Amino acid sequence: MDMTGEYRIPAPREKVWEALNDPEILKICIPGCQ
16 A cells, blocks of 8 residues: 555544554545455
């Protein structure tokens, strides 16, 4: 996967990191993710 750009997420860093490591959340956020 190639990702570029920058986006600030209005949430605490710890919560964002938890979400990025949660497969159930990733399935919701990434089209085609299983």
